Each structure stands twice: as structure tokens, then as C-alpha cells.
Amino acid sequence: MKKEINFTLNGNPVKIEVMPNEKLLDVLRDRLGVKSPKHGCGRGECGACSVLLNGKSIRSCITLAIEVDGQEITTLEGLEKNGMTELQKSFLQHNSFQCGFCAPGMTITATELLNKNPHPDEEEVREAIAGNLCRCTGYQNIIDAILDVSKKE
Amino acid sequence: MERELKYVGKRAVRIDGLEKITGAAKYTDDLDFGPSMLYVAVLESPYAHAIIKNIDTTEAEKMPGVRAVLSGKDFPEKFGLYLKDNSIFPADRVRYIGQQVAAVVAETPAQAEAAVKKIKVDYEPLPVLQNPLDAIKPDAPLIHPDLGKYEVVPWLYPQPGTNIAHVRKIRKGDVDKAFKEAEYVLEDWYHVPHVVHAPIETHISVALYSYDGRLTLWNSTQSPHTQRNIIAHSLKIPHKNVRVIASYVGGGFGGKAGISMEVIAAVAAMKVPGHPVKLRWTRKQEFQNSSQRQELYAHIKMGVNKEGKIIALKHELFWDVGASAEYGSNVVNATGFSATGPYYIPNVYIDSFAIYTNRPPCGAYRGFGYSEFHFGLESHIDRMAKIIGMDPVEFRRKNAIQRGQPVAYGVEMNPTGILECIDKVAEKIEWGKENKSPDPTKVRAKGFAAVWKAPAMPPNESSAAFLKFSEDGSINLLVSGMELGQGFLTAMAKIAAEELSLPLEKIRVELPDTDRNPYEWQTVASHVTWSCGNAVRRAAIDARNQILDTVSRAYHIDKANLYLEDGKVKCYTDPEFELPFEKFVIDGIEMPDGTYRGGPIMGHGMFMPEFTSAKVNPETGLGGHPNVHYTTGAGAVEIEIDKETGRIRVLKMAEAFDAGKAINPDLVEGQIVGGFVQGLGTALWEEVKFDENGRILNPNFTDYKIPTALDVPRDMNPIIVEVAQPDGPFGARGIAEHTMIPVMPAVANAVENALGIRIKDVPITPEKILNALREKGQENGN
Ligand code: FES
Ligand code: FES
Numbered sequence: 001m002k003k004e005i006n007f008t009l010n011g012n013p014v015k016i017e018v019m020p021n022e023k024l025l026d027v028l029r030d031r032l033g034v035k036s037p038k039h040g041c042g043r044g045e046c047g048a049c050s051v052l053l054n055g056k057s058i059r060s061c062i063t064l065a066i067e068v069d070g071q072e073i074t075t076l077e078g079l080e081k082n083g084m085t086e087l088q089k090s091f092l093q094h095n096s097f098q099c100g101f102c103a104p105g106m107t108i109t110a111t112e113l114l115n116k117n118p119h120p121d122e123e124e125v126r127e128a129i130a131g132n133l134c135r136c137t138g139y140q141n142i143i144d145a146i147l148d149v150s151k152k153e
Numbered sequence: 154m155e156r157e158l159k160y161v162g163k164r165a166v167r168i169d170g171l172e173k174i175t176g177a178a179k180y181t182d183d184l185d186f187g188p189s190m191l192y193v194a195v196l197e198s199p200y201a202h203a204i205i206k207n208i209d210t211t212e213a214e215k216m217p218g219v220r221a222v223l224s225g226k227d228f229p230e231k232f233g234l235y236l237k238d239n240s241i242f243p244a245d246r247v248r249y250i251g252q253q254v255a256a257v258v259a260e261t262p263a264q265a266e267a268a269v270k271k272i273k274v275d276y277e278p279l280p281v282l283q284n285p286l287d288a289i290k291p292d293a294p295l296i297h298p299d300l301g302k303y304e305v306v307p308w309l310y311p312q313p314g315t316n317i318a319h320v321r322k323i324r325k326g327d328v329d330k331a332f333k334e335a336e337y338v339l340e341d342w343y344h345v346p347h348v349v350h351a352p353i354e355t356h357i358s359v360a361l362y363s364y365d366g367r368l369t370l371w372n373s374t375q376s377p378h379t380q381r382n383i384i385a386h387s388l389k390i391p392h393k394n395v396r397v398i399a400s401y402v403g404g405g406f407g408g409k410a411g412i413s414m415e416v417i418a419a420v421a422a423m424k425v426p427g428h429p430v431k432l433r434w435t436r437k438q439e440f441q442n443s444s445q446r447q448e449l450y451a452h453i454k455m456g457v458n459k460e461g462k463i464i465a466l467k468h469e470l471f472w473d474v475g476a477s478a479e480y481g482s483n484v485v486n487a488t489g490f491s492a493t494g495p496y497y498i499p500n501v502y503i504d505s506f507a508i509y510t511n512r513p514p515c516g517a518y519r520g521f522g523y524s525e526f527h528f529g530l531e532s533h534i535d536r537m538a539k540i541i542g543m544d545p546v547e548f549r550r551k552n553a554i555q556r557g558q559p560v561a562y563g564v565e566m567n568p569t570g571i572l573e574c575i576d577k578v579a580e581k582i583e584w585g586k587e588n589k590s591p592d593p594t595k596v597r598a599k600g601f602a603a604v605w606k607a608p609a610m611p612p613n614e615s616s617a618a619f620l621k622f623s624e625d626g627s628i629n630l631l632v633s634g635m636e637l638g639q640g641f642l643t644a645m646a647k648i649a650a651e652e653l654s655l656p657l658e659k660i661r662v663e664l665p666d667t668d669r670n671p672y673e674w675q676t677v678a679s680h681v682t683w684s685c686g687n688a689v690r691r692a693a694i695d696a697r698n699q700i701l702d703t704v705s706r707a708y709h710i711d712k713a714n715l716y717l718e719d720g721k722v723k724c725y726t727d728p729e730f731e732l733p734f735e736k737f738v739i740d741g742i743e744m745p746d747g748t749y750r751g752g753p754i755m756g757h758g759m760f761m762p763e764f765t766s767a768k769v770n771p772e773t774g775l776g777g778h779p780n781v782h783y784t785t786g787a788g789a790v791e792i793e794i795d796k797e798t799g800r801i802r803v804l805k806m807a808e809a810f811d812a813g814k815a816i817n818p819d820l821v822e823g824q825i826v827g828g829f830v831q832g833l834g835t836a837l838w839e840e841v842k843f844d845e846n847g848r849i850l851n852p853n854f855t856d857y858k859i860p861t862a863l864d865v866p867r868d869m870n871p872i873i874v875e876v877a878q879p880d881g882p883f884g885a886r887g888i889a890e891h892t893m894i895p896v897m898p899a900v901a902n903a904v905e906n907a908l909g910i911r912i913k914d915v916p917i918t919p920e921k922i923l924n925a926l927r928e929k930g931q932e933n934g935n
Binding site for chain 2: 029033035036038039040041042043045046048075076077080084088091092093095096097098099100101102103104107122125126127129130131132133134135136137138139140141142143
């Protein structure tokens with residue numbers, strides 16, 4: 001019942017056999033060793049597992065691996081291929097995260113936002129990251145860091 | 154003369170920041186264990202209370218991929234932190250829905266799950282108790298008939314033959330007399346339901362048992378050494394053979410303190426030597442089988458004299474600790490000692506009961522019970538202020554406890570910046586200034602609360618630190634406090650940096666590994682900055698002394714004339730003298746005759762608060778010194794309520810805490826904001842709901858809502874106050890949990906100020922607001 005799929009992962013071609021019910025998150029983490037997307041709920045509710053599918057953020061815990069056949073997947077590992085992004089540098093300077101568990105998912109979502117809308121206002125930032133739960137920070141330092149990037153250039 | 158501080162108190166990028174932001178930080182589930190890994194699945198009790206008549210695992214054992222099946226037959230041991238009332242697997246009865254009854258170890262998670270379904274258990278259902286006020290009744294069915302037989306620390310008092318796991322009493326002065334003398338007396342009930350920690354990372358444990366009897370665990374934990382101790386003790390394995398390795402923790406909040414599901418992984422591993430086994434909770438299991446926050450029914454009677462002084466407080470706390478009080482009994486204990494709040498009150502009567510029910514075990518939760526009792530107390534304070542016609546902020550100022558005044562159990566209050574906290578919050582929130590909503594259907598108002606909290610710890614808690622230099626003059630600092638996000642690693646690095654005058658880049662602080670890092674009791678109670686900080690400071694001073702000794706011996710310079718600066722040894726009397734650490738901290742100093750002086754510099758330090766004692770009179774709570782000190786603070790909110798929908802939005806918050814000395818000011822501010830928002834969740838939305846059988850109805854983030862980026866105030870104002878703690882490192886004391894405590898009462902007080910209705914039961918939902926408005930309307934005859 002296994003099916004071979006081909007997709008681009010962080011710019012590199014991947015060929016792998018998957019079961020039809022295998023979740024993308026599990027394939028990325030357990031079979032391909034890409035550990036930045038995290039398992040927080042497994043139900044699409046927390047955003048910790050967010051990755052980019054052709055540039056659009058999705059929840060990899062509720063996405064079947066077979067669905068990404070022929071598509072392009074980007075995780076944090078891909079975003080920082082050429083060094084930390086401006087957004088990551090800003091997160092660092094703002095001490096944006098505490099436990100850090102939500103950071104990869106949050107970074108994916110914020111990256112998507114800044115790609116679509118390079119100069120969002122505060123409410124647009126809040127709106128964009130509202131699906132990424134963070135239990136530690138109260139979000140303020142995350143939002144400030146994103147807004148800082150949006151003010152640059 | 155005060156030395157000018159170079160690192161402590163200065164803003165800095167947190168030292169774990171880079172790892173976390175790049176995704177390089179490893180959490181337990183990110184570790185690779187290779188193809189020999191096996192997976193554990195757990196059979197959960199479908200009953201909240203039942204006798205286990207028989208467990209039949211024969212069919213499960215025959216399922217594909219199954220390597221072992223475990224139940225209470227194999228591991229009947231009890232475990233627990235303070236009261237050993239918890240079972241690895243219950244042999245005779247289940248006490249809550251979701252409790253682990255048996256487990257399967259198999260080659261894949263799916264095989265383990267499939268086999269679990271084949272285990273057959275015969276249950277005989279028993280009456281289910283879900284309300285502590287019912288469970289405390291003399292004729293209530295017993296949840297722990299063997300309560301008298303459990304091992305327990307000497308300062309907890311289980312009451313065999315009842316459902317009371319512990320009662321802490323305070324009797325100071327004469328409350329009955331004082332109530333008679335009081336000008337004003339107010340009495341009422343308050344209720345706080347169960348909530349969950351909801352860390353984004355669920356509990357996870359990987360365990361490996363080898364044939365030589367060594368058990369290694371990789372846990373997401375706040376308590377590596379305490380877990381080692383409990384496992385070694387319960388399973389009768391020598392401590393030296395148990396090793397707990399902690400990766401980064403994806404949120405703890407008390408839920409990963411002590412031990413829970415890790416014991417299942419440990420015993421599962423013992424059945425399959427040589428194979429690592431993994432157990433990871435699903436989000437649902439995280440709700441029903443890690444630990445929750447206690448539910449509280451509080452009864453408060455307060456007496457105030459003509460001058461506006463609180464002269465009497467009777468505070469009865471009925472805590473639902475769930476099916477096990479192994480940890481929660483100490484929440485009940487700690488709050489029993491402190492339920493006066495941050496006020497000086499001459500006559501005090503407190504009863505704090507730990508009551509078993511058939512709900513999931515409850516334990517440590519950020520605030521350790523203080524959030525729950527402050528909800529009632531600080532609501533009551535506001536109401537009392539209204540009755541006596543005094544401004545509630547003024548009323549708090551007037552009664553706030555000051556340094557040297559006795560707390561309820563008689564010990565003198567430590568130095569405190571409570572008045573400064575109150576004043577700064579009042580100023581920031583513009584207390585007294587009205588702010589009208591532009592929208593006529595909405596009302597705005599402010600609410601205030603003052604709080605305190607002491608670390609709740611056994612009197613012999615301790616911390617240790619070990620610091621070793623390397624050839625290049627850099628150090629590895631080994632401690633076993635846990636980085637939970639609060640900034641522990643950065644704080645410890647700064648303390649060492651300050652004492653050794655060594656730049657932060659030269660210091661690496663390691664996460665705990667019980668084989669390598671020295672002892673730490675646990676990362677709980679907001680006490681590691683203080684306790685472990687003291688140990689680190691001593692280790693650094695020890696290393697500094699070794700450095701100065703070596704240099705003094707080699708160069709014949711009086712030690713008193715030597716000092717450290719920027720990673721070098723310098724001399725007051727000889728400005729030319731300069732010896733960088735890397736020249737000698739490992740290899741020593743060469744003498745003219747070719748011999749060497751010195752050798753590897755290794756500092757060690759430990760700390761135990763030797764002045765504390767839990768030996769008190771059980772009937773009065775007096776005579777001991779149960780707490781090390783209190784951190785005080787205040788918080789206020791400005792809210793806007795939609796009168797038509799009952800919806801509340803918090804527009805602005807200000808919170809101030811007396812950190813003694815903020816080692817990491819920006820991270821302290823981060824704690825205040827984060828703690829406030831966690832508190833906001835409990836004030837407005839969060840509540841674990843149960844059906845009549847004791848089943849949780851909302852074990853997920855859709856039905857149990859935690860705050861998102863849209864839900865939080867746009868204007869958040871964290872304020873740091875610094876009145877030094879004399880025995881803290883550079884004057885520091887903890888603040889991390891405290892930040893959550895003012896929120897529930899501050900919001901409730903704001904609601905009353907807005908609409909004239911008093912909500913005595915959180916969360917304050919739109920439904921409760923609308924119902925209260927309707928009732929008020931009926932009372933007023935319209
Ligand atoms: S793990 Fe995918 S949304 Fe929570
Ligand atoms: S930093 Fe802990 S969940 Fe966001």
C-alpha cells in the first residue's frame with residue numbers, strides 16, 4: 001500500500017515511500033530528520049508544526065504526506081540556509097521566545113506574512129499569528145520583533 | 154563600597170536564544186535513538202472510580218510487534234513526592250478517568266495502540282466523587298481507604314478514614330473576639346475551577362534499561378534529580394545507576410515538576426533491556442493524566458476596624474486535589490501558611506484542606522495555589538474597601554505588611570517593596586482617572602490587586618554548582634536547575650560572570666544530566682535564581698579564591714592586592730601586572746626554576762537555607778520557619794465590557810514585582826508579560842469541564858481556549874521594583890510565578906467597578922456577566 005512520493009524539501013529533491021495515512025509531520029521528523037516542526041497537539045490547533053507548502057503555511061500534523069507529492073516544502077532549516085534571516089535576528093534581539101517550543105512554527109507563519117505583506121501593522125501581525133499558540137511569552141516580544149522587521153527597508 | 158555591576162542587572166540577549174531561534178535547540182522528542190527504539194501505549198481507565206477485579210493481558214501479548222505488557226501485577230509500587238499515594242499502575246482500584254491501568258511495549262506506536270485494545274479489565278464501578286465539599290463529608294465513600302499506610306513527610310497530616318490528605322491550620326490571636334470588636338465584617342464564598350498548564354510540548358519520556366542494571370531517562374522535566382530519587386527509591390535501584398538527562402523543556406509551569414508519566418517509561422524499559430522505549434502524551438492525555446491545578450472553594454470572613462485596619466481573617470480553603478495528593482498536598486500546605494495575602498493581620502484563623510476526589514491528580518501549577526486563594530482574598534479586599542468607603546488602593550496600602558511585622562505563623566516579614574509596587578502600578582494604570590469608551594454600549598473600568606508568594610519547599614531543599622575552567626580561560630558551569638524559558642541559564646551565567654569578571658561569551662551553562670551536573674532539588678517555586686544563584690555565586694567565589702591563591706603564591710603578591718578584571722588577574726599596587734586566565738587556569742604558572750604552581754581551577758558551591766524549619770505545632774501552625782521569604786507585587790487592569798454581549802476585553806495592564814535585584818531585567822519583564830497573559834486565560838476563559846461521570850469534556854485547544862495574540866491587551870506595562878533580599882545573590886528573589894497571581898481578582902474587581910456586579914466564580918464568561926446583569930436588573934425592579 002506504500003506509495004512513492006517526490007517533493008522538494010528546503011530546496012532539495014526528496015523521494016520517499018509513505019503509507020497513505022502517514023502525516024507529513026511524522027515523515028519530516030521521524031523519517032527525514034527535519035526536527036524544527038514540533039508536535040504540540042496533532043489536531044491542527046496549535047501551529048507548532050507549521051511548514052510552508054509552496055510558500056503558504058500549513059499544519060503538517062494534519063497534512064497527509066501523500067498530499068505534498070510534487071510540491072515544495074520549506075521548514076525553518078530551509079529558511080536559514082544562507083544564514084539567519086532578518087526576522088530571526090530580530091527575534092534574537094527582542095528575546096522573543098522563552099521555552100522556544102513555538103518558535104519554529106511562529107517563524108514560519110511570520111515569514112509567510114512578511115513575504116505577502118512586508119509592512120504589516122500591529123493588528124495584521126496579531127491576526128497572522130493568532131493560530132500559533134505560545135503559552136510562555138504573552139506574544140508581545142514576538143510581535144515587536146516582527147514589527148521591527150516590517151519597519152526596515 | 155558597592156562594586157559597580159557589569160553583568161548582573163544589565164540587558165542582554167539570552168544565552169539560549171540563538172539555539173531556540175534557529176531551531177537547533179533539542180527537545181526530548183528531537184533526540185534520535187535509532188531503530189531499536191520501542192514504543193509504549195497506555196490503557197486508560199474508563200471509570201473515575203472502580204475496583205479492578207481482574208486484568209487479562211493474554212490476548213494483548215500475542216499481538217504483532219508486542220514485546221511486553223505491564224500492569225499493576227508487575228509493578229505494584231507506590232510513588233510520590235511528599236505523600237506516596239500514587240501508583241505506577243493501580244493494582245486494586247482506579248481513581249480517575251484516564252488513569253493508566255496497563256501498558257504495552259511494541260515495535261511501532263500503532264502496534265502498541267492496537268495491543269492495548271486487547272487488554273481485558275473487569276471493573277466494579279464505585280460511587281464517583283467530584284466535589285470536595287461532598288468528599289469531605291463524614292459519610293463520603295473513601296477514595297484512599299489505605300491513607301494511614303502511605304509513606305509521608307513528617308510535616309503533612311493525612312487523616313485516615315476520611316478523604317482528607319492533609320490539613321494545614323493557622324491559629325493566631327483570637328478571631329472570634331476580633332470579629333465582635335470589628336466595625337465591619339464581610340463573609341462570602343469564592344470558587345476557582347480546575348485549569349491545566351497546557352505547555353505546547355506535552356510530557357515525554359524515553360527510557361533505556363541495560364543488562365548491567367543502569368536506567369537512563371531522557372525526560373522533559375523540571376526535576377531531574379527529584380525524578381532520579383523517586384525512581385531509585387520506588388523501584389529499589391541504586392541512585393548511581395539511575396541517570397536522568399534533561400533536554401530543553403517546551404513549557405513547564407509546574408506541570409513537569411516532580412514525576413508523573415516518566416515512571417511508566419521507566420518500568421516499561423525495565424521489561425525490555427537494551428531497547429530505548431518512548432512514551433509521549435497526546436494532547437488529550439496531557440489534559441487527563443499529567444496534573445491539573447487544584448479546584449478551590451474558599452470561604453472568607455474578614456473584620457475591619459474603624460480606622461480601616463484588617464483585624465481578623467478567617468480563611469477556609471477546600472481544595473480538590475484530585476485522586477492523588479502526592480504533590481498537591483504541599484500546595485495546600487503552602488497556601489495554608491500564607492492565606493492572609495500580603496497584609497499584616499493580628500488575628501488569623503486558616504484551615505486549608507487537601508481533599509481527594511475522582512478527578513485527575515493535581516499538583517504544582519505556576520503560582521502554587523496562590524493565584525487561587527488571592528482570587529477570593531483580593532476580591533474580598535475590594536468589597537471591604539467599598540463597604541468602609543475607602544479607596545481600594547489606599548486600603549491595601551494601609552494594611553500591607555512591612556518588613557519586621559510578623560506573618561501569620563509568627564516569623565518576621567523580609568524586606569519588601571510592596572508599597573512601591575502598589576504605587577507604581579496605580580500610577581501606570583492611572584488609578585482614579587476615568588476613561589470613557591467612545592462606544593455607548595461599552596463600559597470601561599479598572600481593577601487592582603496586591604499579592605505575595607513564598608517559595609514552597611521542604612526545609613532542606615538545596616542547590617549545588619560546579620564550575621570548571623578550560624585552557625582558553627572559558628568555563629563550563631554545571632548546575633541542575635532547568636531552563637524552562639524563564640532565563641535560568643542566562644541568570645546563572647551572569648552571576649558567575651560578575652563574580653569572576655569574565656565576559657558572558659566565555660561561559661557555557663549546561664542543561665542537567667544527573668551523572669554530570671551536581672544536585673538541584675527541583676526547578677520549582679520560583680526559587681532557582683535565588684537558591685541555585687547562591688550556589689553558583691559560591692562556586693565562582695571558590696574559583697576566584699583558587700585563582701588568587703595560585704597567583705599570590707607564584708608571584709609573591711599579597712592576595713588582598715589582587716583582583717579580577719575582564720578575564721585577567723590584576724594588581725592594585727602594580728598597574729603593569731596583568732595575567733590572563735588562559736595563561737594558568739589549567740597549566741599553572743611556571744617558576745624561575747622550571748617548576749609550576751597551581752593546576753586546574755574548579756569551583757564548587759552549594760546552598761541550603763539552613764534557617765528554615767517545617768516543625769510547627771499542627772494545631773496552630775506556629776513555632777517553625779516554613780518559608781524562606783516572600784516576593785510581593787501588585788497588578789491592575791483596565792477593561793472594556795460590552796453590556797450587550799457580556800464580552801470583556803482587557804485594554805491595558807500594569808504589574809510590578811519586587812525582584813530584589815533583577816539579574817536579567819528584560820527577561821523579568823518577559824516573565825511579567827507572559828505570566829499576566831497566562832493569568833488572563835484563567836480569568837476569562839480557561840476551565841476544565843467534566844461530565845457527571847468525571848470525564849473531561851474539553852481536552853483540546855478548540856474547546857479549552859488559551860490566549861492567542863488577538864486576546865491580549867495592546868498596552869502591557871511590566872515594572873521592576875528592587876528592594877534587595879539580603880540572602881539572595883546580588884539581592885535577587887524569584888518573580889516568575891507571581892506574575893500570574895493578580896490577574897483573576899484584578900479583572901473581577903474591574904468588572905464590579907464597571908457594572909456593579911460581583912463575579913465570585915472564574916472564569917468570568919460573557920454568560921456570567923449577562924446573568925449577573927439580569928439579576929441586578931431584577932433586584933432594581935426593572
Ligand atoms: S501540532 Fe500541528 S497544529 Fe498542533
Ligand atoms: S516560547 Fe514557550 S510556547 Fe512560545
